[in-house]
């Protein structure tokens with residue numbers, strides 16, 4: 007059922023399944039493995055120098071000849087240098103988060119790069135369409151990492167009604183049911199983060215993996231909302247500390263620095279209590295770590311099974 011559509015044609019991929027950018031986690035190995043599995047892998051540029059991004063791109067190109075993308079965290083100061091690297095290295099797709107890609111859109115488009123902003127609401131989706139975005143990724147507040155205010159189930163259909171470019175749905179998808187929900191809501195592709203964070207090719211350690219696998223429906227918490235930096239992670243002593251910083255009304259930069267170093271600690275030291283494990287509420291649905299390619303094919307085949315059985319489920 008999920009075969010060729012506008013998203014697979016736009017991105018030149020087999021399945022409309024995208025691995026969301028994940029700062030510190032979405033490395034060349036993970037992204038290239040997702041692309042080899044028929045989806046679109048994304049390298050996260052957040053927290054990296056332009057030269058580190060170039061190395062990651064070259065590494066991914068050595069693992070796959072399939073398309074993959076790079077995500078720009080627009081809050082970062084070195085975005086102009088990273089954009090140059092992306093253009094130099096002929097990366098075909100860029101996703102953007104945490105700001106407007108306006109200043110970079112002309113150069114990226116002139117280089118033939120597909121630009122797909124991650125957006126949290128209808129107003130910004132429309133703005134991105136007017137600005138020339140090729141598609142948007144609408145992410146509900148169930149998702150892991152930086153989030154907006156609206157839940158996926160009400161966000162996706164409202165975005166689908168408001169724009170003509172393709173909608174890619176994100177936030178809360180980790181199995182075939184989530185994929186079908188997204189398509190029923192008007193999406194033509196899905197982006198998943200949390201489930202790929204514990205793929206076999208992900209750099210996270212056993213403590214991170216176990217934290218996701220043992221999570222239930224209420225294991226995550228949102229911190230930073232009152233300082234315009236709302237982010238979802240698995241509740242632990244580090245998210246308690248971030249909540250204290252927020253209560254003390256530290257600046258957004260100070261909060262963000264603490265969160266980013268916590269994320270780095272969670273990945274590089276596998277510290278699951280004093281590190282930040284960005285994860286979505288969907289962690290409660292995830293019970294094992296699989297290879298990236300297996301995640302992609304399971305999402306597609308389970309969605310197809312559900313669609314095949316839907317008439318029976320509705321009439322019985």
Ligand SMILES: Cc1cc2nc3c(=O)[nH]c(=O)nc-3n(C[C@H](O)[C@H](O)[C@H](O)COP(=O)(O)O)c2cc1C
Pocket residue numbers: 025026027028029031050051052077079102103104124145148149150151152176177178179197198199200201203283284285286287288
């Ligand atoms: C560990 C982690 C790090 C993330 N870092 C980024 C990032 O650097 N840039 C970005 O645009 N989104 C980031 N996200 C969001 C994901 O790309 C994706 O949109 C989100 O995880 C989807 O929701 P889900 O977690 O319910 O699958 C991150 C998510 C996670 C879990």
